[in-house]
Amino acid sequence: MTGREPENFKVALVTLGCDKNTVDSEEMLGILSAKGYQLAELPEDADAAIVNTCCFIGDALEESIQTLFEVASCKKEHHLQYLIATGCMSERYKEEIVKEIPEVDAFLGTTGFPAIAEVLYRLRAGEKSISYFPDVNLLTEESPRRITNRPYTEYLKIAEGCDKKCTYCAIPHFRGSYRSVPMNRLVKTARELVNDGVRELILVAQETTVYGVDLYGEKKLPELLHRLAEIEDLAWIRILYCYPEEIDDALIEAIATEPKVLHYIDMPLQHTEDRVLQRMGRRLTKKGLFSLVDRLRTRIPDITLRTTLITGFPGETEEEHAAVLETLDTLEFDRVGVFPYSREEGTIAADMPDQIPEETRQRYRDEIMELQQEISLDKNEVLVGSRMDVMIEGYMPEDDVYVARSYRDAPDVDGMVFLSSDRELISGTILPALITGAAEYDLTAEIAE
Numbered sequence: 001m002t003g004r005e006p007e008n009f010k011v012a013l014v015t016l017g018c019d020k021n022t023v024d025s026e027e028m029l030g031i032l033s034a035k036g037y038q039l040a041e042l043p044e045d046a047d048a049a050i051v052n053t054c055c056f057i058g059d060a061l062e063e064s065i066q067t068l069f070e071v072a073s074c075k076k077e078h079h080l081q082y083l084i085a086t087g088c089m090s091e092r093y094k095e096e097i098v099k100e101i102p103e104v105d106a107f108l109g110t111t112g113f114p115a116i117a118e119v120l121y122r123l124r125a126g127e128k129s130i131s132y133f134p135d136v137n138l139l140t141e142e143s144p145r146r147i148t149n150r151p152y153t154e155y156l157k158i159a160e161g162c163d164k165k166c167t168y169c170a171i172p173h174f175r176g177s178y179r180s181v182p183m184n185r186l187v188k189t190a191r192e193l194v195n196d197g198v199r200e201l202i203l204v205a206q207e208t209t210v211y212g213v214d215l216y217g218e219k220k221l222p223e224l225l226h227r228l229a230e231i232e233d234l235a236w237i238r239i240l241y242c243y244p245e246e247i248d249d250a251l252i253e254a255i256a257t258e259p260k261v262l263h264y265i266d267m268p269l270q271h272t273e274d275r276v277l278q279r280m281g282r283r284l285t286k287k288g289l290f291s292l293v294d295r296l297r298t299r300i301p302d303i304t305l306r307t308t309l310i311t312g313f314p315g316e317t318e319e320e321h322a323a324v325l326e327t328l329d330t331l332e333f334d335r336v337g338v339f340p341y342s343r344e345e346g347t348i349a350a351d352m353p354d355q356i357p358e359e360t361r362q363r364y365r366d367e368i369m370e371l372q373q374e375i376s377l378d379k380n381e382v383l384v385g386s387r388m389d390v391m392i393e394g395y396m397p398e399d400d401v402y403v404a405r406s407y408r409d410a411p412d413v414d415g416m417v418f419l420s421s422d423r424e425l426i427s428g429t430i431l432p433a434l435i436t437g438a439a440e441y442d443l444t445a446e447i448a449e
Helices: 019-034 058-072 088-092 094-100 113-124 171-175 183-195 221-229 249-257 274-280 286-299 318-331 358-383
Strands: 010-015 038-040 048-053 082-087 106-108 130-132 153-157 200-204 236-239 261-266 304-311 335-340 387-396 401-406 417-420 430-438 443-447
Touching: 010 019, 019 038, 019 048, 019 082, 019 113, 019 153, 019 200, 048 058, 048 088, 048 113, 058 082, 058 088, 082 088, 082 113, 088 094, 088 171, 094 106, 106 113, 113 130, 153 183, 183 200, 183 221, 200 221, 221 236, 221 249, 249 261, 249 286, 286 304, 286 318, 304 358, 318 358, 335 358, 358 430, 387 417, 401 443, 417 430
Parallel strands: 010 038, 010 048, 048 082, 082 106, 106 130, 153 200, 200 236, 236 261, 261 304, 304 335, 417 443
Antiparallel strands: 387 401, 387 430, 401 417, 430 443
């Protein structure tokens, strides 16, 4: 081997994209740490840099390309020796990256990241242009994790890949078919994370609601929730990425009755109108949506409902967009994320007629967000004077307030609670708060007596 020994060799990792990528990155860092490598925060301070890429939509692809160019420049301007590309863009566009960014020394596919230490070893031994692309339908082996963000909140990836046939989405092409992680392995990982200080576990997958069907022949998410709730020092369990048509009474009952499972559910709709949903390859109907929201709010009156929508899908009419606004005004979701349609090559939707101009897609998005701001403000104002538990996230010295989240707030995508306190509060602490003020997305509070 050439170069310095691992204990004096620094590796930086840049994570792009979703929280599922974050889990993969933390496993790569855990593997490298176990091999004796030092971790650097910035590529310019490192001997090797890894960029865990994303290409879910066009903007994510552009960000990944730009980041690779920026990190590659560290080879000239700093002492960076090796650049490794991993993740979705590496899997999907490997040949293009080779041509455009020859500074990339190695490529790992979406199931290749467990080999990160071996690939780095081979680079340091003098090997050039390494590619490692195992079958995208493999379920990767369990790896140690190095927590990188909030030491008290962690993502638990319960499955990989997707079997849905959404016409706008290319994920199955580079993430493979749906593969559930065995339940005992998940519980073991969760216990290890909690032993390391994690208080909140956030369950993620391309779709969480069908967890277990491939392994056990039936949906097992409710059982997994009950088993995770048995972990003594775990306080909160949050569920993301629930396909609405897969939410059944067993899951609703588990959320309603298991105290550690937060009354929060994220269910991407993408649209509300039947014709567009059908063209998208979604099985949800507008009637089914109204029925589901009614069932959730009847059984769990204080549930926070989050969704995401795509605007300007091919063929969407002004009337259908207006109907989306009317539906949102009626159902009043607590949280809504909106994305203009992104034309992804290799998808059915990319070849559909009646593609919508970008300015129209953007206008649709802006109109939905303007409505949602009004809905969110109204809902937040109702909370003034109420009490709820919040988790401390940090301190803002310039404003002399603590930043916190309630059960209504997933990290990085929802609002915050700004908490006033005369005493020092430790991040990760959960305590009762009295809500004193409201804005469109955020709340202000003080410690409840």
